[in-house]
Amino acid sequence: MNAEQNKPTRREETAGLIEYSTENLVPFGPIHPALKEPEYFKLILEGERIVEVIPRIGYVHRGLEKAAEMRPWVQNMYMFERTCGICSFVHSLCYGQAVEGLTMFQVPRRAKYIRLIIAELERIHSHLLWVGLMGHWAGFETLFMWVWSDREIVLDLVEAISGNRVHKSMNAFCGVRRDMPEGMEDRIIERMKHMTDRAHYYRQIIDTEETMLARTENVGNKVDQETAQKLCAVGPMARYVGLRHDVRLTDPYAAYDEVPFDIVTRNEGDVRALLRLRLDEIVVSANMISYAVEHLPEGPIRVKIPPVIPAGEHSSHCEAPRGEIFYYVRSGGGRIPERVKSRQPTLANIPIALELLKGQTLADVPVVLTAIDPCFGCMDRMSFLDTDTNRQWTWSGEQLRLYGIKHYFPERFKK
């Protein structure tokens, strides 16, 4: 027991949008002082309903920004790529663009197109991964298996172009490291046609299949555009309430000013809207890739730049699959950066995730939290406090998932 218990007991508001309550706040401490209990989210319930969520996301914090201050500019590109295994290319792209902006060099047009192609392939793989996971968390395992099989199509293409399925290391300053291999164009176009068909098929499934409908229709606290904006939501979390926030549209980078596309927005405001949005975005991405491949300009893929970056500060942002990614760099004119700041999209979407969870039931937590497309491991451990009974417990992701499925489909667990 510590000093937290002596805090005031009334609910306090912050602009009416983020509330925190110190009523009956039993301190979450380790049972044994020597034993740490790192949960990634703490949820406070009143009976079955969530009243507050406390994010503790340091489990993956390694200290990259500090390490970046000790490594040459180019090494950082491949380190920041490994911030995330799902959107690794866009991390290196955003960092690359931030640094390129401090120099006087331009990125060749062919390289911009290749960057777009890889970025959109990454978007497709990320959205498919997410749709599969939604199936897994909702209790629709078949969807997970099918979607991840289709995901392999994209990974094959990525591997054929870059040599790796995950950390493609395609970016370099002012260009890309590898060119499009011979004969890839036709293969890509054919595979993207197939991908479009599959996306339409999955779109149909989520609109008609019982499991998905039960778990996603009208699930998730509804937020309006004003709230989403004040909570700094980015990417699909802004677009699914109708905000036209897409960096590819509002501040085009790479070849996004030359490759036409439609922004996807929705306004239903529930988890199902997010499923529809991301599946529609897969179709848009497939079309962009086909267009880019058909119009791929000739020319060099890279301009070599000196290892010393001129002094100054610059920021860049890109549309990662999960939302806006932001990098800020500061150079003192040397071979290593003075400061690199990296803001992942998931961090920007946590406030809105907390808002989506308010008032939801425990059984809906896995689906609602997955809806923001969080980092893969974010759901691995959660702890709960029920203020009605004062019961505290910790669950692994799997335990929470099974609880949700059992709640919705109890007949599956009958002997």
Place this chain on the structure above:
Amino acid sequence: MFEQITKWARKRSPWVFHINASSCNGCDIELVASLTPRYDIERFGAVLVPSPRHADVLVVTGTVNAQTKDLLKRVYEQIPEPKLVIALGACAASGGVFKGCYNAGQGIQDVIPVNMFIPGCPPRPEAIMYGILKLLGEVK
């Protein structure tokens, strides 16, 4: 005699508990991908279990950090003997690209004993399956 049967059973169907000790998720996703139809690790009897108490094999990804170090130790202790530990990926083996970071270890063998390292950043699903099966003596 009983020991021989359980040893044979364990080889035929390794129950795997996976823990992410501050990984970028690349290795975790390739591990999960190995469950999907193209690779289908389940045809070798390998199953991902929800609790360490049911596991034979612990697969760890990521370079351990301060927040996950004790958790990793505790999970390892919860796994009943005999147990095997696989360090999946470059980070679990040596810290990977994060060597030198202030909140990154240099491999999980500083925290728990390791039986098999599967290198890669990330290792392909085929490499993961090969590593798991080799550890169990299925592959000579």
Place this chain on the structure above:
Amino acid sequence: MSETLLARITTFAAESNTKAVPLRKGETLVEVDQANIKIFISHLLNDLALRHLATITGLDLGQNLGITYHFIQGQETIHVRTSVPKTNPAALSIVDLIPGAILYEMEIHDMFGVTFTGNPWINRKLLLPDDWPADLPPPLLKTSKPAEIRKRLGLETAQK
């Protein structure tokens, strides 16, 4: 940066005794002191409709700690920088204006030791372990050394 937007920022900056420096096309830096920071940000939000805060970055500026707010609208970015002395790293929180800033301020608190008055979660850790040693300085200060932090966190390796 469109002429009107830059002109309006410059005018307001002059009125509030702050300076607006165009860095390059589409990017401006404005330095604002703590006394005026909330008025300035309110102005950006309400009068200039710069609604999107991308993030807040902490900086070690030697004697002071810099806090930079990055606002982006379309193709225009405004970096609003304020600073607090290292001897008294207390700043004003903007969560009453932009609730989504709550985690960004927590991150700067973890990494640089700046407290943001008015942020209800400022005493919680966001990225650092809960048992971060109280006498260990925040990691992103230039004087903090990763090797020392690793030792104090128990992450040193037995291998070469």
